[in-house]
Amino acid sequence: MAPSALTPPDEDFPRWYQDVVAKAEMADNGPVRGTMVIRPYGYAIWERMQAEMDWRIKRAGAKNAYFPIFIPESYFAREAEHVEGFSPELAVVTHAGGEDLAEPIVVRPTSETVVGEFMAKWVQSYRDLPLALNQWANVVRWELRPRLFLRSSEFLWQEGHTAHASYDDAHAYALTIHHDVYDEFLREVLAAPTFLGIKPPSERFAGAVNSLTGEGMMRDGKALQMVTTHELGQNFARVFDIVFQTEAGGSDLCFTTSWGASTRLVGGLVMMHGDENGLVVPPRLAPIQAVVLAVRDDAVLLEAAGRLVEELERAGVRAELDRGRASFGRRVTDWEIKGVPVRVEVGPRDLEAGQATLVRRDTGTKEAVALAAVATRVCALLEEVQGALYERARRFRDERTVEVGSVDEAAEAAQDGFARLGWSLVDGEGETRLREAAITVRCLQRADGSVPESADEADLVCIVAKSY
Amino acid sequence: MAPSALTPPDEDFPRWYQDVVAKAEMADNGPVRGTMVIRPYGYAIWERMQAEMDWRIKRAGAKNAYFPIFIPESYFAREAEHVEGFSPELAVVTHAGGEDLAEPIVVRPTSETVVGEFMAKWVQSYRDLPLALNQWANVVRWELRPRLFLRSSEFLWQEGHTAHASYDDAHAYALTIHHDVYDEFLREVLAAPTFLGIKPPSERFAGAVNSLTGEGMMRDGKALQMVTTHELGQNFARVFDIVFQTEAGGSDLCFTTSWGASTRLVGGLVMMHGDENGLVVPPRLAPIQAVVLAVRDDAVLLEAAGRLVEELERAGVRAELDRGRASFGRRVTDWEIKGVPVRVEVGPRDLEAGQATLVRRDTGTKEAVALAAVATRVCALLEEVQGALYERARRFRDERTVEVGSVDEAAEAAQDGFARLGWSLVDGEGETRLREAAITVRCLQRADGSVPESADEADLVCIVAKSY
Numbered sequence: 019m020a021p022s023a024l025t026p027p028d029e030d031f032p033r034w035y036q037d038v039v040a041k042a043e044m045a046d047n048g049p050v051r052g053t054m055v056i057r058p059y060g061y062a063i064w065e066r067m068q069a070e071m072d073w074r075i076k077r078a079g080a081k082n083a084y085f086p087i088f089i090p091e092s093y094f095a096r097e098a099e100h101v102e103g104f105s106p107e108l109a110v111v112t113h114a115g116g117e118d119l120a121e122p123i124v125v126r127p128t129s130e131t132v133v134g135e136f137m138a139k140w141v142q143s144y145r146d147l148p149l150a151l152n153q154w155a156n157v158v159r160w161e162l163r164p165r166l167f168l169r170s171s172e173f174l175w176q177e178g179h180t181a182h183a184s185y186d187d188a189h190a191y192a193l194t195i196h197h198d199v200y201d202e203f204l205r206e207v208l209a210a211p212t213f214l215g216i217k218p219p220s221e222r223f224a225g226a227v228n229s230l231t232g233e234g235m236m237r238d239g240k241a242l243q244m245v246t247t248h249e250l251g252q253n254f255a256r257v258f259d260i261v262f263q264t265e266a267g268g269s270d271l272c273f274t275t276s277w278g279a280s281t282r283l284v285g286g287l288v289m290m291h292g293d294e295n296g297l298v299v300p301p302r303l304a305p306i307q308a309v310v311l312a313v314r315d316d317a318v319l320l321e322a323a324g325r326l327v328e329e330l331e332r333a334g335v336r337a338e339l340d341r342g343r344a345s346f347g348r349r350v351t352d353w354e355i356k357g358v359p360v361r362v363e364v365g366p367r368d369l370e371a372g373q374a375t376l377v378r379r380d381t382g383t384k385e386a387v388a389l390a391a392v393a394t395r396v397c398a399l400l401e402e403v404q405g406a407l408y409e410r411a412r413r414f415r416d417e418r419t420v421e422v423g424s425v426d427e428a429a430e431a432a433q434d435g436f437a438r439l440g441w442s443l444v445d446g447e448g449e450t451r452l453r454e455a456a457i458t459v460r461c462l463q464r465a466d467g468s469v470p471e472s473a474d475e476a477d478l479v480c481i482v483a484k485s486y
Numbered sequence: 487m488a489p490s491a492l493t494p495p496d497e498d499f500p501r502w503y504q505d506v507v508a509k510a511e512m513a514d515n516g517p518v519r520g521t522m523v524i525r526p527y528g529y530a531i532w533e534r535m536q537a538e539m540d541w542r543i544k545r546a547g548a549k550n551a552y553f554p555i556f557i558p559e560s561y562f563a564r565e566a567e568h569v570e571g572f573s574p575e576l577a578v579v580t581h582a583g584g585e586d587l588a589e590p591i592v593v594r595p596t597s598e599t600v601v602g603e604f605m606a607k608w609v610q611s612y613r614d615l616p617l618a619l620n621q622w623a624n625v626v627r628w629e630l631r632p633r634l635f636l637r638s639s640e641f642l643w644q645e646g647h648t649a650h651a652s653y654d655d656a657h658a659y660a661l662t663i664h665h666d667v668y669d670e671f672l673r674e675v676l677a678a679p680t681f682l683g684i685k686p687p688s689e690r691f692a693g694a695v696n697s698l699t700g701e702g703m704m705r706d707g708k709a710l711q712m713v714t715t716h717e718l719g720q721n722f723a724r725v726f727d728i729v730f731q732t733e734a735g736g737s738d739l740c741f742t743t744s745w746g747a748s749t750r751l752v753g754g755l756v757m758m759h760g761d762e763n764g765l766v767v768p769p770r771l772a773p774i775q776a777v778v779l780a781v782r783d784d785a786v787l788l789e790a791a792g793r794l795v796e797e798l799e800r801a802g803v804r805a806e807l808d809r810g811r812a813s814f815g816r817r818v819t820d821w822e823i824k825g826v827p828v829r830v831e832v833g834p835r836d837l838e839a840g841q842a843t844l845v846r847r848d849t850g851t852k853e854a855v856a857l858a859a860v861a862t863r864v865c866a867l868l869e870e871v872q873g874a875l876y877e878r879a880r881r882f883r884d885e886r887t888v889e890v891g892s893v894d895e896a897a898e899a900a901q902d903g904f905a906r907l908g909w910s911l912v913d914g915e916g917e918t919r920l921r922e923a924a925i926t927v928r929c930l931q932r933a934d935g936s937v938p939e940s941a942d943e944a945d946l947v948c949i950v951a952k953s954y
Binding site for chain 2: 046048049050053054055056057058061062064065081082083084085086087088089090093105106107108109110111112113114115116122123125132135136139145151155156158160161162171172174343
């Protein structure tokens with residue numbers, strides 16, 4: 019296999035995924051099982067995701083803060099479902115500063131407990147509510163079958179935590195995060211269509227009363243939970259004593275929410291938009307939107323290429339000059355693997371004709387453009403590509419999502435896509451049968467595709483699939 | 487003591503520090519000893535520090551990446567000085583995923599070892615050099631006498647790691663980081679004068695051949711190491727086998743560097759610029775540069791205040807409308823404690839006269855300014871305050887830095903300031919005697935104040951002080 023050759027995705031999708039992550043220089047396995055080293059190109063993609071989510075989170079009124087990575091083990095025991103859900107995945111520090119510790123310390127798998135402790139301290143009155151916090155942090159959940167980005171023992175994420183005076187306010191805020199932060203980011207930046215809905219009770223977050231989710235379809239027909247927002251009711255407020263004085267002078271427990279999006283999204287990006295030539299990054303997300311290449315190592319060509327980079331940057335394009343020393347063909351292949359949306363090629367015949375060649379990563383389409391018009395055309399092309407990627411992913415997903423009338427049909431259809439059926443057809447027993455075929459209920463929706471308030475609503479439909 | 491009253495700094499400086507950190511709502515102690523919860527205002531300051539350092543780091547050619555928080559214990563043992571230096575501070579995970587681990591895992595106190603392992607993998611040829619990486623991350627060093635921001639068991643930082651083909655290239659890069667990233671940030675943004683120099687051999691980073699430092703003077707005359715850059719020679723390359731093929735076709739070990747700046751800088755900010763009324767944040771750093779207050783809860787005043795906020799924001803000022811419900815005096819005190827550089831007050835008489843009152847946090851100086859001129863005047867005022875804070879800190883430091891001729895005089899002078907004397911006067915024994923008086927050699931400089939290449943240069947001077 020040539021250094022840049024990828025396993026064909028149709029032949030072996032998991033191996034294709036590994037190849038892309040390695041050859042696009044996105045990440046490596048860390049020395050401790052299940053951990054990962056995120057390389058500069060992978061991290062640049064994550065930084066773009068952070069930037070695009072961070073301003074939307076701030077627009078939603080949440081403020082960034084930072085809570086400790088170490089949590090006393092006893093905090094976890096307070097919420098019964100929570101400790102049961104997370105215990106098998108915990109990493110525990112028993113020794114520090116040269117001594118054995120009196121109480122073991124847990125490396126945070128998520129921060130509801132420690133945030134709850136401090137919310138109880140900071141919230142006194144209805145005037146302090148809502149309290150909306152977010153943190154960008156690393157968390158640890160021990161993984162037995164790790165995969166880079168998708169399931170790693172340590173991952174990076176943002177976790178939002180809010181406290182509210184009423185169920186209605188908490189519910190409305192959860193929907194704001196779900197729609198205006200997550201779904202807007204997924205649609206507008208990641209070009210990722212998802213099915214929005216709520217998790218069935220069996221798949222809820224440990225300690226939540228309701229979990230909202232956005233489920234994307236990968237190119238192998240499996241589902242990936244891209245983002246998640248939890249309504250925690252008064253469960254955490256009860257055990258951490260998050261009490262406030264009401265406007266009427268009484269006292270009440272807060273309603274809390276938590277919500278997160280992680281480096282798993284980088285894996286989702288690979289599997290939703292990638293193809294046989296590697297990664298395909300949507301332009302609004304891409305850390306490099308356009309790369310300019312001289313077809314050979316020639317001073318005149320390189321100078322022209324350098325000028326184009328400057329013009330692109332002036333036009334607001336994140337552009338980069340290819341400085342590689344390899345053959346032109348090899349350099350093209352490398353940029354294709356990295357999924358840069360637009361390639362600008364400058365050859366001697368191009369220069370003679372006063373033009374450059376633009377190549378779209380998603381379609382391979384080439385067009386000759388006058389040098390003076392390159393920046394303008396690239397800007398327009400980036401928007402075209404952004405829209406095309408969303409449409410392609412949506413079409414792919416819709417073609418592989420079938421309406422079925424029974425659990426058996428669902429099990430059949432979910433072998434390589436999503437199946438949609440009445441939730442009432444899948445009672446507890448149906449979920450068990452599906453799970454035996456490695457299929458789960460990904461989300462519940464209303465018939466019109468909107469997000470229900472609870473799993474108890476009548477006439478819900480569910481989407482079932484294999485998943486990551 | 488009224489809720490907002492601070493311990494006077496002259497009476498009890500450490501307690502004043504604690505009061506400011508608590509009452510400006512910057513941080514709280516975490517539940518695990520030595521950890522901290524960084525609250526939104528403290529975190530907003532750190533985010534501004536991150537932004538201002540991050541672009542300078544990228545300008546210096548380093549790329550962001552992310553290495554795992556968990557490092558096999560055996561990695562630490564490879565570099566003898568390194569393991570000896572860090573062992574007493576390590577937190578160790580012995581149990582994960584429900585099982586005892588075969589090899590204990592260390593929670594990173596710094597990442598030279600794991601980065602070294604991967605540099606060895608990524609670097610093949612001189613063409614791969616220099617390799618310049620940086621990460622924003624949390625690290626853990628168990629602290630027996632923790633203090634918020636200054637010495638916490640977990641802290642946030644950036645750590646840069648680079649590999650070079652020659653000593654000269656590594657040395658030049660270390661100086662670039664020292665001067666163009668750190669010192670420029672400290673001077674231009676943090677308004678922090680520092681003494682730049684190198685650590686004496688006894689105070690070097692564990693495993694380094696040379697450690698560059700920037701030492702700031704706090705308001706109690708003690709030193710704080712603000713930033714540090716280490717030349718690691720070939721020490722880590724040797725034990726992690728970071729070998730490259732030279733241009734001539736041979737092979738050689740890389741020269742590596744590492745450099746860091748942490749949330750400790752937030753503590754330095756408090757102690758360098760703060761006063762009896764609380765924090766004082768330099769305008770270029772401040773997350774809120776100007777706050778606009780209506781002197782009482784009145785619709786007309788609030789509307790005028792809101793318009794001023796909009797105009798300030800349009801002029802590029804990070805402005806905020808005070809929405810507090812407390813008395814005017816109390817709100818003023820709270821914004822003073824938070825150290826917002828300029829306060830814009832709008833009262834009924836102001837409005838009648840078509841003006842607002844601007845108040846400088848650093849001097850308390852008030853001036854009346856026509857409403858239409860507020861945004862322009864605030865912009866100018868912010869730059870004036872920025873320069874004034876730097877000058878005030880520089881004058882304070884220079885007045886408390888005395889030239890002395892002996893170790894005894896140095897021990898005397900360093901009780902409440904810095905002492906400067908010939909390095910040749912302080913041999914090993916002098917350092918021991920100073921240390922008995924809780925004084926250390928903070929840095930070595932050339933006589934003209936410039937940074938020496940090594941401690942072996944002739945005619946060096948040293949700066950000695952008590953320190954954090």
